[in-house]
Amino acid sequence: MVLKRLAVYLKPFIPRMSLGFCIKVGGTLVELAIPWILSYIIDDLIPLGEIAPVCLWGGLMLVCSLLAWVGNITANRMASAVARDCTRQIRHDLFRKISYLSERRVDEFSIPSLITRMTSDTYVLHQTVGMIQRLGVRAPILLIGGVIVTLTLDPVLTLIMVATLPVVGAITFVVSRRGARLFRLVQKASDAMLRVVRENAVGVRVIKALSKSEYERNRFKRVNDELTEKERTAEKTMALINPVMSLLLNLGIVAVIVVGGVRVHNGTTEIGKIIAFMNLFTIVLNALMAINRMFTMLSRAAASSARVLEVLDTPIELYETEPKFSFLPENAPHIAFRDVTFRYPRGSFAVRDLNFELKRGETLGIIGATGSGKSTIIRALMRYYDVSGGAIEIDGVDIRDYATTDLRAKFGVVFQNDTLFKDTIRENIRLGRNLSDEELLEAARRAQALGFIEEQGGLDAPVAIKGANLSGGQKQRLLVARALAGNPEILVLDDSSSALDYKTDSLLREEIRLHYGDATKIIVAQRVSSIMHAEKILVLENGRVIGMGTHDELMASCPLYREIGESQIGDRSVSYDEPAGKEAVRA
Incomplete structure (x- = not known):
C-alpha cells in the first residue's frame, strides 16, 4: 500500500518506462531462445553431419546473444534515468514540505530524522525504482518463460523443477514481511546515530574545550553498536532466503540429472534436451535469486517509503496562501498581544497572559533571564507556532488571517x-x-x-x-x-548585539533610529544599554511580565530590571542620551 502511494511519482515516466519494458521483454525472450537453439543443434543438426546448418544456427545464437546484450544495456540505462528523475521529484517535494512544516512538526520529527529521510530513505527508493525496472520485468519473464520452454523440451523434468517453486515462494514471503519491520528499526537507529554525529560536529569546540572527547566517542560507540546490531539482525533475516533457495533448487538440479539420466538411458529423451534443460534451470535459478534480491530491496523500500510519506502526508498547519480579511481596521495598533498564552508540545507554559500594544514606529525592548520566554514571543509573532490562547494582531488583524508569505514579508529579523x-x-x-x-x-x-x-x-x-x-x-x-x-515594516533583533562592543552597538542603534523610524522595532537583549531608549520595555520572568514601562519607570519600580541595570551601567544618574558617548563606552 505504501509503495502504491509512491507509484504516483512514476506516472509522468510511464511512456519511457513502457519503451524500456518493451526493450527488456524483447531482450529477455531472445535470451530464452538460446538454450532452445542449442538443444536443436545438438539433437537435430549434429547427427546429420553437415557443418553449414550448424554454423547457420550457431550464428543465430550469436546474434541472439548480441541482441540480448544490447537490449539489456539500453533498458538498464533508461531504467536508471527514470529512477534518477523520479527520486529527484520525490526529494524536491520532500524538501518543499519540510520547508513549510511548522516548528512543532519539526520538533516532532527532529532534524536528524528529517535529514535521514531526505538522504538515505530517498536513496533506497532510488535503488528500488531502478531495480524494479531492471529485474521486475526480466526476472519474472525468465522464470515463467524458462518454465514454458522446459515444458516444450520435457514435461516430466519440468515438474521436478516446478515442485520446488511454491516452497521457495512461501519462504521468501514470510522472511520479507519480517524484514520490512526490521528495516524500519534500522532507519530509526540511523536517525539516532545521525543526531549524535550532528551534535558532535556542531559542538566540537565545546567538546575539545571541556576534554570530553572520550565521553563523546563512547556515546557514539553506543549508538553505532545499536545500529550495527539492528542491521545485522535485519541482514541475517533476509540472508536466510538465498541459502534455502539455493539448497532447494540445487536439490532440484540433482533430481533432474538423476531422472534425466534414467530417461536418456531408456531412450525417452535426448542429451541435447538435458543440456538445454540444465541451462534453463540455471536461468530460472538466477531469476529466482533476482526476485529474492528484489524482495529484499522492497522490504527496505517499504520501510523507507513509509517514513517519506509520513512527512509528505503531514498537514501544513500554519501556512496560508490567501488572506482571510478584506480590509484593515483604522486606527488599530501596529502590533497587539491580547491575553497571549503559549506552551510548547509536551512542555510547560513558555509565556502566560501577555498583553501589550505597539504603535507604528515604536520600539519594544524585551529583557529577562535565560528561558524567560523572550525568543518565544518572537516565534509566536512571526507565527512559527500558533499561540495556545489569546490572539496576536498586526494592524488590527489576527496574524492567523494573513497569508503566510504576506505576514513574513513584513519582517526583517535577526534570530538568536x-x-x-x-x-x-x-x-x-x-x-x-x-x-x-x-x-x-x-x-x-x-x-x-x-x-x-x-x-x-x-x-x-x-x-x-x-x-x-x-x-x-x-x-x-x-x-x-x-x-x-x-x-522591513517590523524589525526584530533577537539578542543580535551580544558580540558587539558598546560603541558599535550604540552606533548601530543610532542608525536604526535615524533611518528606520517608521519601522516598529522589537529588540530582545541581555544588555540594558541596547533597549533603554525603547518606548516600552518588557521584563520577563518564567514566562510572565513582571515589569512594563520606560527605562526610568522600570528602574524605579521593577527590582529585577533595576538589579540588571545597576550591574551593567552603574549609577542611574548617568546620562544615556548620547548614542556613542564616553559613558556608553565606559559602561
Whole structure:
C-alpha cells in the first residue's frame, strides 16, 4: 500500500518506462531462445553431419546473444534515468514540505530524522525504482518463460523443477514481511546515530574545550553498536532466503540429472534436451535469486517509503496562501498581544497572559533571564507556532488571517544563533530578494558592517559554512545588514548585539533610529544599554511580565530590571542620551 502511494511519482515516466519494458521483454525472450537453439543443434543438426546448418544456427545464437546484450544495456540505462528523475521529484517535494512544516512538526520529527529521510530513505527508493525496472520485468519473464520452454523440451523434468517453486515462494514471503519491520528499526537507529554525529560536529569546540572527547566517542560507540546490531539482525533475516533457495533448487538440479539420466538411458529423451534443460534451470535459478534480491530491496523500500510519506502526508498547519480579511481596521495598533498564552508540545507554559500594544514606529525592548520566554514571543509573532490562547494582531488583524508569505514579508529579523550560508557576502545579505548592490551596501553601512566587508574584498568575498571565517561581531553585523536590507515594516533583533562592543552597538542603534523610524522595532537583549531608549520595555520572568514601562519607570519600580541595570551601567544618574558617548563606552 505504501509503495502504491509512491507509484504516483512514476506516472509522468510511464511512456519511457513502457519503451524500456518493451526493450527488456524483447531482450529477455531472445535470451530464452538460446538454450532452445542449442538443444536443436545438438539433437537435430549434429547427427546429420553437415557443418553449414550448424554454423547457420550457431550464428543465430550469436546474434541472439548480441541482441540480448544490447537490449539489456539500453533498458538498464533508461531504467536508471527514470529512477534518477523520479527520486529527484520525490526529494524536491520532500524538501518543499519540510520547508513549510511548522516548528512543532519539526520538533516532532527532529532534524536528524528529517535529514535521514531526505538522504538515505530517498536513496533506497532510488535503488528500488531502478531495480524494479531492471529485474521486475526480466526476472519474472525468465522464470515463467524458462518454465514454458522446459515444458516444450520435457514435461516430466519440468515438474521436478516446478515442485520446488511454491516452497521457495512461501519462504521468501514470510522472511520479507519480517524484514520490512526490521528495516524500519534500522532507519530509526540511523536517525539516532545521525543526531549524535550532528551534535558532535556542531559542538566540537565545546567538546575539545571541556576534554570530553572520550565521553563523546563512547556515546557514539553506543549508538553505532545499536545500529550495527539492528542491521545485522535485519541482514541475517533476509540472508536466510538465498541459502534455502539455493539448497532447494540445487536439490532440484540433482533430481533432474538423476531422472534425466534414467530417461536418456531408456531412450525417452535426448542429451541435447538435458543440456538445454540444465541451462534453463540455471536461468530460472538466477531469476529466482533476482526476485529474492528484489524482495529484499522492497522490504527496505517499504520501510523507507513509509517514513517519506509520513512527512509528505503531514498537514501544513500554519501556512496560508490567501488572506482571510478584506480590509484593515483604522486606527488599530501596529502590533497587539491580547491575553497571549503559549506552551510548547509536551512542555510547560513558555509565556502566560501577555498583553501589550505597539504603535507604528515604536520600539519594544524585551529583557529577562535565560528561558524567560523572550525568543518565544518572537516565534509566536512571526507565527512559527500558533499561540495556545489569546490572539496576536498586526494592524488590527489576527496574524492567523494573513497569508503566510504576506505576514513574513513584513519582517526583517535577526534570530538568536542565526545562520550564515556558504556563499558570498552579497548572497548572504540579499538572500534571494531582488535587491541591488547599492541597497546591500547601504544596509551594510547602517549595520556597521561596511568596513570589514571592504577589508574582506567586497560583496563577492566568500563566507564559509555558518560564517566560520568571520568573528562573532562580524557575523552579527552581516545578519543585521540582511534584516535591514529589505526596509522591513517590523524589525526584530533577537539578542543580535551580544558580540558587539558598546560603541558599535550604540552606533548601530543610532542608525536604526535615524533611518528606520517608521519601522516598529522589537529588540530582545541581555544588555540594558541596547533597549533603554525603547518606548516600552518588557521584563520577563518564567514566562510572565513582571515589569512594563520606560527605562526610568522600570528602574524605579521593577527590582529585577533595576538589579540588571545597576550591574551593567552603574549609577542611574548617568546620562544615556548620547548614542556613542564616553559613558556608553565606559559602561
